[in-house]
Amino acid sequence: MTVRAVIKGVGHYLPERVVPNSEFEAMVDTTDEWIRTRSGIERRHFAAEGETTSQMGALAARAALKDANLEASDIDMVVVATSTPDLTFPSVGTMIQKELGMTSGYAFDVQAVCAGFIYALSNANAQIVSGQAKRVLVIGAETFSRIMDWTDRSTCVLFGDGAGALVLEAEAAAGTSDDRGILSVDLNSDGTYRDMLYVDGGVATTGTAGKLRMQGNALFRQAVSKLASTAQAALVKADVTADKIDWVIPHQANIRIIEGTAKKLGLPMDKVVVTVQDHGNTSAASIPLAMSVGKARGQIKKGDLCVAEAIGGGLAWGAVVLRW
Numbered sequence: 001m002t003v004r005a006v007i008k009g010v011g012h013y014l015p016e017r018v019v020p021n022s023e024f025e026a027m028v029d030t031t032d033e034w035i036r037t038r039s040g041i042e043r044r045h046f047a048a049e050g051e052t053t054s055q056m057g058a059l060a061a062r063a064a065l066k067d068a069n070l071e072a073s074d075i076d077m078v079v080v081a082t083s084t085p086d087l088t089f090p091s092v093g094t095m096i097q098k099e100l101g102m103t104s105g106y107a108f109d110v111q112a113v114c115a116g117f118i119y120a121l122s123n124a125n126a127q128i129v130s131g132q133a134k135r136v137l138v139i140g141a142e143t144f145s146r147i148m149d150w151t152d153r154s155t156c157v158l159f160g161d162g163a164g165a166l167v168l169e170a171e172a173a174a175g176t177s178d179d180r181g182i183l184s185v186d187l188n189s190d191g192t193y194r195d196m197l198y199v200d201g202g203v204a205t206t207g208t209a210g211k212l213r214m215q216g217n218a219l220f221r222q223a224v225s226k227l228a229s230t231a232q233a234a235l236v237k238a239d240v241t242a243d244k245i246d247w248v249i250p251h252q253a254n255i256r257i258i259e260g261t262a263k264k265l266g267l268p269m270d271k272v273v274v275t276v277q278d279h280g281n282t283s284a285a286s287i288p289l290a291m292s293v294g295k296a297r298g299q300i301k302k303g304d305l306c307v308a309e310a311i312g313g314g315l316a317w318g319a320v321v322l323r324w
């Protein structure tokens with residue numbers, strides 16, 4: 001008998017303020033047309049003044065708990081993927097734990113930038129499979145609007161804020177690829193790519209939060225090949241072939257990266273959950289947001305075979321194969 005980490009609920013939160021591409025035309029030398037055609041983004045949500053990553057994460061977590069028909073007291077672990085915490089410490093995880101009224105269990109953050117949700121899912125899966133945790137909240141929450149350089153047109157138009165969450169539960173399973181739950185994980189990183197995507201400040205250097213810096217074109221070229229190869233590696237580990245996939249749930253950075261990766265996997269775009277037009281790049285929140293929206297749209301259904309893949313600063317990249 002095998003233990004699988006099975007999805008019991010999903011939810012998300014998006015800040016109220018929606019910012020269309022046209023708003024950037026007054027700030028930097030850009031056009032709605034350029035942003036749409038080069039990235040696929042049409043609008044994004046930005047957190048209100050004073051609205052924080054933990055507040056958004058807690059709202060997404062509540063929605064996921066409701067979907068799972070569970071209470072916060074049923075949860076024994078909270079893991080939050082974020083690169084934009086409220087404070088340097090304590091973790092966003094413990095802040096969400098408090099917000100949910102949980103006084104037991106344990107909570108912490110993982111930081112793998114845009115690949116963070118894949119790393120957090122991997123961690124949650126490992127703790128469930130090892131018997132350390134039974135029910136886990138896996139949250140991706142970000143306020144990237146706080147680390148934007150509003151004079152840099154090549155980055156400030158691409159990112160957005162939001163949060164998504166999954167509830168995972170340990171379930172006995174047969175140990176085959178027909179099981180529900182997480183079937184495989186593939187993780188990778190290579191720190192030699194540091195300068196391709198980083199934030200130019202931090203606790204031990206400038207003492208400030210810093211601003212995001214990116215070599216977009218160079219990163220674009222890395223993204224498609226690394227995303228396709230990690231997705232393929234996860235499929236092999238799960239013992240399934242790409243033609244069996246019902247849904248690709250990609251990190252939502254750029255529609256051209258999403259299309260290029262699907263093509264390399266030999267999958268048509270009608271098998272890809274796409275939210276980049278409405279959310280922009282929400283970093284670690286983008287995959288759980290896409291999962292929640294994909295389920296709400298009636299795309300992802302119980303029993304569907306899904307592959308989620310992401311790449312981000314580090315570089316760090318990875319993929320998860322799961323049966324919903």
Ligand SMILES: CC(C)(COP(=O)(O)OP(=O)(O)OC[C@H]1O[C@@H](n2cnc3c(N)ncnc32)[C@H](O)[C@@H]1OP(=O)(O)O)[C@@H](O)C(=O)NCCC(=O)NCCS
Binds near residue numbers: 254
């Ligand atoms: C950023 C990105 C959309 C730019 O698209 P691109 O086709 O690669 O464009 P380039 O970077 O080659 O820039 C082309 C031109 O557009 C310009 N440009 C950049 N941003 C612009 C904007 N917002 N509006 C108008 N022009 C812009 C550049 O300055 C450049 O001009 P130049 O040729 O005169 O130097 C694309 O590279 C990308 O999505 N990269 C990956 C980003 C990513 O995934 N990041 C997160 C990973 S988690």
